[in-house]
Amino acid sequence: MLKNLNKIPLKQKTSYTSKILRKFGLFVLKNYKFKGYNSIILFKVKKGKYKSYILKKTWNQFLKYKKINLKSLVDPKKYIFDLAKKRKVKIEKNFNYTNLRSNKRTSDRVIFTPKYGKFKDIQIGQSLEHFLKGYGFNPGNFYKPEQAIKLLFFKRKRIVLDSFKISKNTRISSLKVPNYPLSGKFQGFLFISNYSKVVDRNDGFEFKNLYEKKKFIQSLIPNYKILSSIDSNTKSEEIVDTLCDENHTWSTKITNIIHGSKCLHCAAENKNQIGGESFDTYKNNPEIANYFSNTYIVLIKGKNKKHLKIGIANNILKRGSGKYIKIYYKFRSKRANCWCLEMYLKKLTYKYRSGHKDKDVNGWTEFRDYKKINRQKLILIAKKTTKIIIKYGWRKFYKKYLTRGKKLDHTYNEII
């Protein structure tokens, strides 16, 4: 019952008003004296969010509305800064707290930067109302959206194009952002990335997300002419035709080029080993498939011990470079036939891999434990398999035995 004080004698007004206020949980400060209806009364509250702050109101204001709010604070700035501290955000220094209004007017936004989390160091602008209520923040709250996106992408090791601009009313979560990786094999090649894929999921730099695919592939094989069309939708599993600097037509999966494969015709002519071998490679490059090669079983001297090695080479002696102690078996045929035999024997002996002990020696993945494998039996199987490959042809043989999940004709037991 706040009321008009006209009937209270002047001397009693101070004690009367402080008593009334106490009833409502409001405690006037020491030295309080009632000076009139429009004079400020300083007080504190016993509990609630304003507990440790000094508040102010005139008696007339109490008469109208006895509840207290942000406007009742003597120093709203301190309250807002304390709140920011609690929420681990930093209020920007240029923030104009004196004109604060608790509504959604953008000019009254609270500008702050979180000190933790995904939006760490990103300037956020929230209406005072939302800030006081502790609403979470999202890309819609970025104070300077372009700057925020640039910083967020930078955190993900990407540089956003300088010319990047956001038009008004754009939904940032579905925004496409042109950017370049800061490092790695895709550095210097443009990506058009979905904002949320990069910022929310931290998608890596993958070929599928690359925008400048043709430029990238061309940079890997600078002297080759790319004959197939490649655009931003091209997949790494797709086969492209190229013309190498020796005028060979070379067809291969993009993924092979990414992994460093070069023209197989050149490789077959110049080198002993052919990289990027696969069924498709041979199917698309009959010239390579028909090139003569060798599958061999040799004894090789590793760093610590000897191993059995099953390999393929156009020229075994060149390939072995002195490390091959003994050649047990050699199958000379079309490269695709040799490859099938090699794959078959490797699959058969997979369980008897030598392990990682000699990893300093090249090709250790092909090493087999020569003490566990019965050489004579293995060679016998190799000879039988050779006949089957030649009878079926390499394509049919591959499909019968070497595609994923297919069983071999022979078992482990036959080689130990």
Ligand SMILES: [Zn+2]
């Ligand atoms: Zn070539």
